[in-house]
Amino acid sequence: MKIGKLVSAVGMMGCMAMAIPAIAQDIKLGVIAGMSGPGTSYGIGIRQGAEMAVKEINAAGGIKGRKISLVIADDASDPAQSVTAMQRLVNEPVDLVVGGFGSSQVLANMDVAERAGMPYIVVGATNPNITTNKNKWTFRVILSDSIQAEQIAEVAVKRLGMKRIAVINDANDYGVGNRNVFLARLKKLGIEPVAVVSYQSADKDFTAQLSRIREANPDGIAVFGTVPAAPAIMNQARDLGIKARFIGTGGLANEELMTLAPKASEGTVLTTYFNEDVDPEAKAWANRYVKEFSGSSQPPHPVLAAWEYRAIKFIAAPCLESSGTDKDKLRQCIGHWKGKIFGVPGEAYFDKTGQLIQQSVLVEVVKGAFQPFKGK
């Protein structure tokens, strides 16, 4: 910790010394995520959200006349490489980091940020252990598994009327975290799962797991995983003749779900981080976003892009404006932030653990698109 303080103090003096002659020193904003590997579709969304927010801020004159420049670090969706990528951002040095996809990656790389005293706003990882009382520099804007998994358990039992629920989860931090919270809530609701199976993130063939689920004859299947495994599971389940409806949490909130499992994903109900139909501003943003990126080689992926954009525009930028690039002041400003963000009903605020408290959004896949869930 002492070394961390010393490093940030030296960094601060460096910044002040530089600030006197060069008035328009760029603010460096680090973006970390898997822009290759299994998490690509999430990581590209994060990068696009950052690009869009920074472009708008710079076009409007920047932060007190200083432009923001992006430093992008691809962690290849791999926890080990994620540590190296974060180290690179710390060495750069960037002024803060907004990004992060995948619980296993973030749990690994937040350690580097914590030790270096680097303000880090996480947009794409949901394991409850990311925001505890131990993290001082790490904040999170999307809801953690504990809230999402509890909510989807309630919805499954009370609104979808599921009685025979099967669970298939990724054996990583995201999948196991979700499964545990989900099963605990089911138990409180008086329901025992008919099958609980897991898989490894890189698995391609799920016959073994799905055969067991088929034997159990479920009326609902909770999938706690991400793309590309989740849509592969859905496709293979339908091939095996399993007709049960799928439910899940934010891992499924990715437009690739419908691209990779166009028929099988239909009817899936899930908690999500962003839906454009929540309010008119969200709709307007989504239209602008899709317009901006539909020409590029990668199709637009709005879900995490929306959070990256909003975290920069509504939280990071105002704090940079009021606190400058002093890392400790920046951290305190983020920790005390509260306000309204488009797409989030009501007011949002950070709790003591650095988790942004907010109302979550429930959607259903209807005709290949996420739509607000309208069930009973």
Add this chain to the structure above:
Amino acid sequence: MFDQLFIGGLATGCIYAVVGLGFTLVYRTLRMVNFAQGQVFMIGAFLGLVTAERAHLPALPLLFVVSAIAFALGMVLERLVFRRLYHSHEVFIVGTIGLGIVLTNVVRVFFPGPVPFPKIFGSHVVQIGTARFQETYVWVVISTLVLVVLLHAMFTYTRAGRALRAVAADAEIAGTVGVNVNRTIALTFGLSFAVAAIAGVLIGPLYFVSFDMGDMVGLKAFSAAVFGGINSIPGTILGGLAIGVLENLAGGYISSAYKDLVAFAILLVMLIWRPTGLLGRDMPVKV
């Protein structure tokens, strides 16, 4: 449930077996292991993807075109890379691991994320007893059988096949009796690339294709080859099928998260019991 696990395992096992054949072919000729074999399988899947999307070929011509391209690629890479590496087994191993990483990352530049593969083998579901599976599974099994028969026929009845066997038995003597050893070795690599690429096209429509798909399959195919006896073609096929079925049964009946562990623990015990593999023979070291 048993039917489903067993048949599913057989199909996956066929893929391990066919990729494993690539290991076996090179090993028989050079007594060396090409660790880029899994990546060649991945390259085959992407060759299939690109060809299918550009040329809209039906399944059989597509398999033929992809294996021909892969064959040529194998010959070219033999000339440029492998020939400079196979003077020592250690160099060859490290060199091929490096080549594998290069191939993976070249594909990663163009296809950073998983891509759906066109359903070239149809998307009907076939039912046998209580087991249901995609038509593609049938293709996988039949193609494996056809490949084995073709390879066997080639080794037994053609001049090139006899040359391969001669070089496998003793390269020096084969050279003195007029076999073009360099060309025969190049042919070996061409063949090993072609079979791995066919496996890539076969598996494409079942799953999505991604640049990292070859890593685990390569490892399992290598295990299949060793398990069955790396110098034996029937052994490799048997090894592939055994691993495919074992891991599926382990996943279904014991633990889905640890299906690899269970399959490989059994494998380890088998290898302690039979170090040369199921059908492998001890190869005397020549002096």
